[in-house]
Amino acid sequence: xxxxxxxxxxxxxxxxxxxxxxxxxxxxxxxxxxxxxxxxxxxxxxxxxxxxxxxxxxxxxxxxxxxxxxxxxxxxxxxxxxxxxxxxxxxxxxxxxxxxxxxxxxxxxxxxxxxxxxxxxxxxxxxxxxxxxxxxxxxxxxxxxxxxxxxxxxxxxxxxxxxxxxxxxxxxxxxxxxxxxxxxxxxxxxxxxxxxxxxxxxxxxxxxxxxxxxxxxxxxxxxxxxxxxxxxxxxxxxxxxxxxxxxxxxxxxxxxxxxxxxxxxxxxxxxxxxxxxxxxxxxxxxxxxx
Amino acid sequence: xxxxxxxxxxxxxxxxxxxxxxxxxxxxxxxxxxxxxxxxxxxxxxxxxxxxxxxxxxxxxxxxxxxxxxxxxxxxxxxxxxxxxxxxxxxxxxxxxxxxxxxxxxxxxxxxxxxxxxxxxxxxxxxxxxxxxxxxxxxxxxxxxxxxxxxxxxxxxxxxxxxxxxxxxxxxxxxxxxxxxxxxxxxxxxxxxxxxxxxxxxxxxxxxxxxxxxxxxxxxxxxxxxxxxxxxxxxxxxxxxxxxxxxxxxxxxxxxxxxxxxxxxxxxxxxxxxxxxxxxxxxxxxxxxxxxxxxxxxxxxxxxxxxxxxxxxxxxxxxxxxxxxxxxxxxxxxxxxxxxxxxxxxxxxxxxxxxxxxxx
Numbered sequence: 001x002x003x004x005x006x007x008x009x010x011x012x013x014x015x016x017x018x019x020x021x022x023x024x025x026x027x028x029x030x031x032x033x034x035x036x037x038x039x040x041x042x043x044x045x046x047x048x049x050x051x052x053x054x055x056x057x058x059x060x061x062x063x064x065x066x067x068x069x070x071x072x073x074x075x076x077x078x079x080x081x082x083x084x085x086x087x088x089x090x091x092x093x094x095x096x097x098x099x100x101x102x103x104x105x106x107x108x109x110x111x112x113x114x115x116x117x118x119x120x121x122x123x124x125x126x127x128x129x130x131x132x133x134x135x136x137x138x139x140x141x142x143x144x145x146x147x148x149x150x151x152x153x154x155x156x157x158x159x160x161x162x163x164x165x166x167x168x169x170x171x172x173x174x175x176x177x178x179x180x181x182x183x184x185x186x187x188x189x190x191x192x193x194x195x196x197x198x199x200x201x202x203x204x205x206x207x208x209x210x211x212x213x214x215x216x217x218x219x220x221x222x223x224x225x226x227x228x229x230x231x232x233x234x235x236x237x238x239x240x241x242x243x244x245x246x247x248x249x250x251x252x253x254x255x256x257x258x259x260x261x262x263x264x265x266x267x268x269x270x271x272x273x274x275x276x277x278x279x280x281x282x283x284x285x286x287x288x289x290x
Numbered sequence: 291x292x293x294x295x296x297x298x299x300x301x302x303x304x305x306x307x308x309x310x311x312x313x314x315x316x317x318x319x320x321x322x323x324x325x326x327x328x329x330x331x332x333x334x335x336x337x338x339x340x341x342x343x344x345x346x347x348x349x350x351x352x353x354x355x356x357x358x359x360x361x362x363x364x365x366x367x368x369x370x371x372x373x374x375x376x377x378x379x380x381x382x383x384x385x386x387x388x389x390x391x392x393x394x395x396x397x398x399x400x401x402x403x404x405x406x407x408x409x410x411x412x413x414x415x416x417x418x419x420x421x422x423x424x425x426x427x428x429x430x431x432x433x434x435x436x437x438x439x440x441x442x443x444x445x446x447x448x449x450x451x452x453x454x455x456x457x458x459x460x461x462x463x464x465x466x467x468x469x470x471x472x473x474x475x476x477x478x479x480x481x482x483x484x485x486x487x488x489x490x491x492x493x494x495x496x497x498x499x500x501x502x503x504x505x506x507x508x509x510x511x512x513x514x515x516x517x518x519x520x521x522x523x524x525x526x527x528x529x530x531x532x533x534x535x536x537x538x539x540x541x542x543x544x545x546x547x548x549x550x551x552x553x554x555x556x557x558x559x560x561x562x563x564x565x566x567x568x569x570x571x572x573x574x575x576x577x578x579x580x581x582x583x584x585x586x587x588x589x590x591x592x593x594x595x596x597x598x599x600x601x602x603x604x605x606x607x608x609x610x611x612x613x614x615x616x617x618x619x620x621x622x623x624x625x626x627x628x629x630x631x632x633x634x635x636x637x638x639x640x641x642x643x644x645x646x647x648x649x650x
Contacts, residue, residue, distance in 0.1 A: 185341055186374035188361040190388040190435065200387075204378040 030264065037257035045251030055258035064242070064259065071239035074153065075221035078160035079168075079214050085161070086168040086213070093169070094176035105173075108166045116163075120230050123159055124150060151233025159227040164217040171216060175209025211274070219267050239263060291317035292352030292442050294338070294475060300346035301333055308333050309500045310347060315443075315477065320469055322478040322486040325496035326522070331479045334496075335445050338477065339368045351442060367436035368445040372452060373428045375420045381431050382407075382416040388439045402438055410434040410468060425453045426461055433465070437472055446478040450485060462488055483523050487511065495519045517647045520566050527572070527611045529565040530646055543643075546608060550584045551638045559645060566642040569614035574602065574626065575633040584641075586611070586634040590626060602626075604634060 011019070037055055042048040058064070093104045111119060126132045127149040134146035149155055179202065187197040203210075228238035239259070246256030298310040308330045315321045323331035336342040338349060340361035349357045356364055367388075375384050383390075385407060389399045407413045410430045415423065423431060429449055436444055449465075450458045466489055469476050480486050486493045487507040494504045495518075503515040514520035517528070531545030533552070541554045543565050552565060578585065588606040602613040611634060626632065 180372075180374065182370050182372060182374040183376060185339075185361070186368070186370055186376070187387070188341075189339060189366075189368045191362045191391045191439070192387075193360075193362055196391060200391075201376060201378075205376075207378075 033257045033260050033264075036254050037261045039254045039257075041252045041254050047253055052254075055255045056262070058255060059258045059262050067237050067239055067242055068263075070153075070237065071222060074157055074238070075160065075218055075224075078157050078164065078221055079218045081157075081161045082165050082168045082217055083210065083214065086165055087172060087210075089165075090169045090172040090176055093173050094179070108169060112166065117226070117230075119163070120159060120227060123162060123231065127155070127158065150231055151236070153232075153236055155231040155233070156228045156236060156238060159231040160221050160224065163227060164221060168213040168217045171213035172206065172209045175206040179205055215271060215274075219271075222263060222267065291473075291475075292354075293317055293350075294443055294477075295350040296334070296338075296347065297350065298347040299334070299337060299344050299349065301330075301337060301342060301344050306330070306333070307499050308337075311501055313494065313501070313504065315475060316491075317442075317475055318473050320466075320476045320478070320489055320491045322480060322490040322493035323496060324480055324483060324486040324493050324522070326481055328498075329496040330499040331481075331496050332447065333499075335368070335447055335477065335479045338443070339366060339445055340364050365441050366443040366445060367439075367441040368447060369429075369432045369436050369449045371447045371449070373432040373449075375423075375428060375431055375435070377420045379420070380416065381412065381418045381420070381423070384420065384431055385434045385438050387435060392439065403434075406434045406438045409471060410437075411464075426457050429453065429461060430464075433468065437468075437474070440472075441474055443475045443477060444472075446476060448480055449478070450480075450482070458485070459488075465489065487523070495522060497522075512642075514566075514642060514644070517564055517566070517644050520642060520644065525569050525612055526642075527567045527569065529567070529609075531563065531565060532561050533559055533563045533643070534561075547586060547606060550641070552641055552643055553639050554643060559643060562646040564644050564646050566644060567611075567636055567640065568642075569601070569612040570599075570616075571640040572611065572613045572634055572636045574604075574613060574615060575635055576626075576630075578633055579635070582633075582635045583638060584636055588632060588634060590628055590630045590632060593626065593628065604632065606634070 036047060038051050038053070040048045040050045040052050040054070089104075089108070093101050096104060114122075124131065128134070129146040129148070129150070131150075133149075137143055138146065149158065183201055183205065184197055187201040188194075192200060223240050223243075224238065225240035225244050228236060228241050229244075232238060232241070243256050243259045243263075246252045246259065250256075294313075294315040296311050296313040298312060299308065300310050301308040306328070311334065313321075323334055325331045333342065337344050340356075340359060340363075344357060347357075348355055351365070356366075376387065379387070382403060386399050386403045389402060394402075404413070407416065410433055412427060412430045412434060415427060415431070420428070420431075429452070432449070450461060453461055462485060469489075478486070478489060490507055492504065492506050493510060495502045495510060497518055503510055503519050505513075510519060511523050514523065520526050529543065529545050529547060529550070531543040531550075533541060533543055533554075535541050541552050542549050543552050543563060545565075550565065575582070575585075578587075586606050588604040588611065590602055591605045591610070592603040594601045597617070599614050599616050602615070604611045604613055613634065
C-alpha cells in the first residue's frame with residue numbers, strides 16, 4: 001500500500017480520477033464499515049465508539065453460519081447453472097457471423113435496459129401462484145393447485161440465475177472469441193474426439209474467462225438483497241437480507257457491519273488465494289523472453 | 291506404409307470448385323501441391339486431413355476408404371500454417387498430446403517423446419512454454435508433435451511461411467533430413483516454387499481448382515505441360531510464333547523477331563506456338579557469331595549482380611528478355627555494362643515448345 005501511494009506521483013491525471021473514485025466509493029465506505037464493526041450499539045440504536053469484538057463473536061454463532069452456508073450454497077448453485085447455460089450461449093455468439101453476434105448480444109442485454117425492480121416483478125408475474133405459468137398449467141388440468149415457485153429457495157435461485165446470466169456470458173464470450181480455432185483442429189488432428197478436444201484444449205484455454213466470469217457473478221450474488229427479499233419471501237433467509245435487517249429493522253449497525261466485514265473479507269481472501277494460485281501456476285517462466 | 295490416393299476428389303463451396311482430382315502418392319514420398327493462392331491446394335490438404343468433406347470422389351489410404359472418417363480417426367497428422375501449438379501446455383506436453391490420448395504408459399510416452407525431440411533437436415526445450423519459442427523452434431515442436439505417434443501421412447500447410455526468409459532455406463534442409471529419417475509420406479502445400487523444388491520427390495502444380503501437371507521437379511521445370519506451369523515454376527521468356535516444317539524433321543518457329551530453329555518432341559502442336567526460354571539457358575555474346583543458330587540483338591537495359599550469378603534485362607527491338615548468367619561465365623568475357631549492345635543466344639534443345647495460350 002505504501003509503495004502504491006509513493007508511486008502515485010508518477011501516475012497520469014487520468015489515473016488520479018480512477019484512484020479518487022476508488023477511494024471515495026470503495027475503500028472509504030469499507031473502512032467505515034470495518035470501524036463500525038468493532039463498535040457497540042447504544043441503547044437508542046446509535047453507535048457508541050467503544051472497542052469490542054462481541055459483534056464478531058456473534059457473527060460466528062451457528063444461526064449466522066447456517067445463513068452463510070445457505071447463501072454460499074444458493075449462490076454457488078446459481079453460478080454453476082449460469083455457467084451451464086451461459087457457456088453454450090457464449091460459444092454460439094463467439095462463433096456466429098458478426099450480424100448474428102451483434103443481434104445476440106443485444107437480445108441478451110435488452111432486458112437490462114428495463115429497471116431492475118420491474119424485471120424482478122416480471123418474474124413474479126410469470127412464476128407467482130396466480131402467474132402466467134401456474135395459470136396455464138392449471139387451465140390445462142395438469143395440476144389442481146399452483147406449484148409453489150415463489151417464496152421458496154428455488155425462487156431465489158431462479159432470480160439469481162436470470163439476473164446474473166449475461167454478466168457471465170460476456171467474459172466467457174470474449175475468451176472464446178480469442179480462442180484460436182486452429183487449436184481445435186490441431187487437437188482433432190492429433191486424435192482427440194470432440195469431448196477430449198473440449199476438455200483438454202478448449203476449456204484450459206478459456207479457463208481464465210470462466211474464472212473471471214464466475215467471480216463476477218458469485219461475489220455480488222453473495223451480497224444480493226433485493227432478489228431474496230422479493231422472490232424469497234419471509235421464511236427464506238439470505239445473508240444480504242439478514243444484514244439489511246440488522247441495519248434498518250434492528251437498528252444494530254455495528255453487528256450488521258460485522259456481518260458485512262466477514263463477508264467482504266471472506267471474498268477478498270478467496271480472490272487473493274485464487275490470484276496467488278494462478279501466479280504460481282503460470283510460474284516464473286511466464287515473464288521470460290518471447 | 292500405405293499409398294495415398296485421391297480418386298476424382300471434388301469439392302465446391304461458394305464460387306470455388308475443386309475439379310475432379312486424381313493423385314496417387316507413393317509411400318514414403320515427399321509430395322508437394324504447388325500453386326498460387328486460391329488454386330485449391332489448401333482445400334486438398336483439408337480434405338486429406340478430414341477437416342472438410344468432399345462433394346465427390348474418394349480418398350484411399352492403402353485399401354481403406356477414409357473419405358468420411360473423422361480427423362481423429364485418420365492416421366494422418368498436420369503441421370498447421372501457424373503451427374497451432376497448445377499455449378496452455380509445455381513443449382513436452384504438446385509433443386506428448388497424441389500419446390496421452392492413446393493412454394500409453396508414462397515410461398513409453400517419455401521414451402517416444404524424448405526420441406522424437408532428439409530427432410528434431412528440441413530436446414533442451416522440453417519445459418519451455420509455447421510463447422517463449424522462436425519461429426524456427428515452434429516449427430520443430432509442431433513437426434515433433436505431428437510425428438510422435440508415427441502417422442502414415444504428414445500434411446504440411448505452408449510450414450515455412452511464418453519464418454524469416456533468412457531462416458527458411460536452412461530450416462527446409464533440416465526438414466528434409468528429418469523427413470528422410472522418419473520415412474512417412476509427406477505432403478507439402480506451398481506457393482513457393484523454390485520450396486517445392488528443393489523438398490519434393492514429386493509435385494503437382496495447381497491453378498483455379500485444377501491440377502495442371504504432376505511430375506518430378508526436373509520434369510516440371512524442364513518439360514512443363516502448360517505456359518502457366520512453366521512460368522509459375524520459374525521465370526521464363528516467351529517468343530510467340532508459327533511452327534513450320536521446312537525440311538522433314540527440321541522445324542522452325544517464325545516470329546516478328548525472326549525465325550528460330552526448334553526441336554519438336556513427340557507431342558502434337560498447333561500452328562501457333564509459344565517458345566519458352568529459361569533465363570539461365572540463354573547466353574550473352576558481345577559479337578555476332580555465325581556459328582550460332584539462334585541469335586537476337588539487344589541492349590542491356592539493366593543488370594543486377596547477385597554474387598553467384600548476374601541477372602540482365604535485355605531489350606530487343608520489340609521485346610524484353612531476362613537472362614541469368616553464372617559468374618564464371620561472366621568473368622570469361624569483358625565486363626558488360628548498361629546500354630552495351632549484345633547478342634542473345636541459346637541451344638536449340640533448350641527451347642520449350644507449347645501451344646499458345648490465350649493472350650493475357
